Amino acid sequence: MMAKTKTDMREAVMTAAKATVQAHGYNALSFRELAKEVGIKSASVHYHFPTKGDLCAALARRYTDEGSATLTELLATSPDATWCLDRYAEIFRSALANDNRMCLCGIMSAELDDLPNEVRTEVEKFAEMNVGWLTKVLSRATPAADGQDLKDQAMAIFAAIEGAQLVARGCQDISIYDRTIRAYRKTGLIP
Amino acid sequence: MMAKTKTDMREAVMTAAKATVQAHGYNALSFRELAKEVGIKSASVHYHFPTKGDLCAALARRYTDEGSATLTELLATSPDATWCLDRYAEIFRSALANDNRMCLCGIMSAELDDLPNEVRTEVEKFAEMNVGWLTKVLSRATPAADGQDLKDQAMAIFAAIEGAQLVARGCQDISIYDRTIRAYRKTGLIP
DNA sequence: CGCAGTCTATCTATCGATAGGCAGATGAGG
């Protein structure tokens, strides 16, 4: 039986913290509860992440990095923009399907004023990463389009999907998400 | 000098509470801070609103009622759907412009799991009210359209605008809201 | 030994909520 390494422990803490934040938000994340979940004491969590800001900034950073990797892979898998955007919408859907959770950075955006600066920065980076990827996908579909227009549309798609997630979650009804995404497609917001 | 009536005090508490929730969310609303803002003690706030759930449910109910009144008036002022939707988008914009605040029920949706049931109910009613109004406006623009399609599009517009607000707030950049709404229009999500 | 990692124990701050008291307004019976 292999003992847990420091890295394992960090991972375990981050995984549990991520789930809690996605379900309840930044403010509801408690070191004590978190420690209980991973089977250690809160002082030990502070050993790995000195402050709540450190933990959540690391959380958001990893969230962005993992998301970026996933999206990059999507982009490499198929040249079809519609297919890529379908997978993209599915990623956000899966958070809802998984215990009515939300996008980590989406829920943190709502709590913006309570976030330490280092976390705020990461939240913004997540948005930038998404918009960047969406812009790339859109430019495949309409290579002739104006750069700024593409960026604005990318931002609009990102915002619209975050909103669909937020509203569907608020109504605790995932079918709202599905119907909303379908409407986005139908109107042409999402190609 | 007229003394404050009970109703005045309730109003003052609710006004301050609304501002705090729109800026910081449900969890960040504290009876002590709230009391300090209106110049009384927290026990007195409990006198007017026995629990935090009571206060926030009242808050959301009034928010929905006032919104409903405003929207009804809009609908009566002009038969032009585009004009109505412009005003609608402006309402959500003004929250952002006012100290980077959010829709009361939008921000509460993000904290759904921490809300008492009575508050949750009100949050859902707010969404229903908005979707109902948007459906009416859309049916003016395209009276021949299918009822369910209109409803879905209405939901999509509501979600998209909430999302635009959320993302613009997260990036602390109101121009993101403006560009996103413009993209919604351009693609035809918003007529 | 010495360090890494976890622990116990504790601090300060704040939370929502409650108990109980106090001043001023109200209103009815004499």
Next chain:
DNA sequence: CCTCATCTGCCTATCGATAGATAGACTGCG
């Protein structure tokens, strides 16, 4: 008009719970 009970609105004081954070002891491994 006067008095006295009642009500209103707010107060002080305090409760138990929980928050993030820290100090210092313990434990096991290299």
